[in-house]
Amino acid sequence: MTDYRSYLNFFGVTPDDLKKLIRTALGQGGDYADLFFEYTLANEISLRDGQVNAAGTHIDYGVGIRVVCQERTGYAYAETTAMPEMEKAARTAAQIAVAGQGRAIVPAKDLLLEKKNYYPIREDWDSFSLDRKIPFLTQLDTLIFEKDPRVIKVLGRIADSDTKILFYNSLGETFTDERPMISVIASCVMREGSRTESAASSRSFRMGFEMLDESLIREIADEAVKRTSFLFDAVQPKGGQMPVVMSAGGSGILLHEAVGHAFEADFNRKNISIFSDKMGMQVCDPSINIVDDGTLPGNRGALNIDDEGVPGQKTYLVKNGILNSYMHDRISARHYNTAPTGNGRRESFRFMPIPRMRATYMENGTAKESDLIASVKKGIYVDTFSNGQVQIGAGDFTFFVKSGYLIENGHLTRPIKDINIIGNGPQALKDILAVADNNKIENSTWTCGKEQYCPVSCGMPSVLVKSLTVGGSN
């Protein structure tokens, strides 16, 4: 399904229906309204105890209707595209408007928005039946068991989804988009004597079936086994403040938690972010550039066009150490009298769009990772992560380290595991002492949970942070 008309047919609506719904939505007033039609088909299969023995398919279908009046939002949705139900939702959303405040006029002529394609699908999932996915999970199971005799259990899962979107707004703008997503996840449990450890590995992309091949399965199997095996030698270290070298890739969680959320413009519009008064100011070393990017081909955070009709783009949040831009949706962009940045995202038609990250990463510096490690007398090197959180106003952020090493006298020594690291966002940004030249985008199944769930990714070159508080024993 590629063209606008086929999407109209698919959702069972006409251009006149769209106009009528927008007029209903703006019936009480309002500056802006939009319609977000969505059909998501999600499939999953899973392996347990050597058998691919569970499968599922999930369909979600509906339309979300939003009315904006100044900075206020009315939102309702219908799980059908029958006109009476959609009009009821439009009338509900319309209640946000205060009579006499704003009355957008829908232009007579519609504009089909142009977009680039950052996730071309070579082999679509519709044509890929269950029996063709099963051998990949079986292979994953075999490879993990072959790699280490201590493996006692393996779980594997392949999840794919295809989302079709039709959008129309009171500016007469319309677009369609098809968003694929595929994730492969493996975890294994190993036993050595009386000790048991487990770890997981995953990869996720906006791609078609072409991404599922033997090399990907081998990569995931290898990583799951290495990560689990590592834990038998690892300990929770002594806690306290110390220098932290963050390895390339998943350390992008530092950006996501320490500064990313605080750069989302809704928090700043409400004046509750610790960065609310920092636009245009130096926030870190001039050599540092931080980007939020919706244009990485096939990336989990890629967006051809965001969920309110703004083209996918690359946004410099920090340029040469200066806070350059927040991440905007239409509402915050209007508040700041600037252009939206393509960060208006939503989990599904059930949610209104809000500013969200896409792929957030730091550009390369010039240092070598080995030099960063060598410069630390006593600290830690952190490598894999599971989750993080931030307190927007206080600026305190955390991330949970699954594995890493102690650094003693410039060398990696004892493996460490399962520790939380806490710091303060603005201070941690200032405390980045060196940035390596090895930027890597992390392609695990990162999902951000700000009010609603959105797929994201992150990346980072290795960096040295002067001081963070590391969890541990005393």
Add this chain to the structure above:
Amino acid sequence: MIRPVYKQETEMARKALQAALKAGASQARISLNIGVQNSFSVLENRLDRLQMANDRSLYIQLFVNGRYGAYSTNRLEETELEKFIRNAVSAVKWLSPDSCRTLPPSELYFKGPGKDLGQFDPYILEMDPAKKKELAFAAFEEIAGKDNRIISVDSEYGDTLEYQYMIDSQGFEGDSLQSGFTLSVECSVKGKGDARPEGWWYESSLTYADFHPAGCGRTALERALAKLDPVKIASGKYNAIVENTCSSRLFAPIITALNGANIQQQNSFLAGTLGKKVFPEKLTVTDTPHVYGMAGSRYFDGEGIATRPMNIIEQGTINTYFLPTYYANKMETAPTVEGPSVPRITAGSPDGSSAGLTLEQMIGQMNDGILITGFNGGNCNGTTGDFSYGIEGFRIENGEIRFPVKEMNITGNIVSLWNNLSLAGNDPRKCSRWQIPSLAFGEVDFSGL
């Protein structure tokens, strides 16, 4: 009592069951989920967001001669649904057969009827939207202009109506209806430098008669102001009290570790502990699923298995795992309920002679330590029980709260932590499904300076 009737939807679920069996499923379970949600958010004395949601979907579990699939859809037109089910049954046939995939033994089903559990208030059907807006504005007005350090106040009134209906091919049929009223407030205040500490509070109940939102705004402001000028203190072992607002965070890893999926996969730090004393003798955890008016009360679980009052942990001994049918079959044992309904903690002598304390009494008894009032990230390794969490809270000295602390972690092992349980409060929040009071632990590893 006036109850909404979902005759058309439940009939659709019955038809879906027949369609599954006709398409070749040997067993099937159909769950109908209907939800209605409304919310009104006020920001700076203006209505900022108005949201209304209506959901209805079917969750379809198919057992096709030992092969299993779980499907869901919100496209409920009859022809569309029949086609979806036919395709699902057809797809499941590609899977490996697994004889453990079955419905539960029917003798474990809830047979009903049961007394009303007080889960639904018909007032939710007639409550005037203007009243809802008024409640959100009232929470804002409680604190507007009351302190010049206030930066932002965000209040929200929300209500929910949830209906679940479940039917399976062994004859189980049951439903539940629940209402909910919630008011929440978040408040940011000006701190030192650029800091803007936040405080929040919420009140929630199943019935409007039990709903007492007054004071929410004031509590949120008080909690925000209490966080001003936090101090980072030295790493070390401290006694800790974990407030009732967040104590379930330290209880959750125990329930996760008792979950059948983790036990069967040998991926749990409580695997192999059934019948063994793991925790201190003073600790008993009881499930009380039939208490009138409590969120979480229910007569049957997601498989139709009857719930019953029971001890999950009895004087430190693990009394049960939570084994849904699939994992029970794998382990060649009988299924249990899939998880706790309304778990409660007691920490004292079994005869109740050591009654719980108020938070203030606990602080006084502890004398010296740290009061944890919130967690900031962190995780627990479910295989080993090793945990590390970021915390926020207050330094306790001489039996009194002295100052807020910042940027600290607690780290350790869940089993060891609970073996250092010293006190349990008498203050679980009624609005929580898990009735976990404030808890005090000795010798907790805090990392700070």
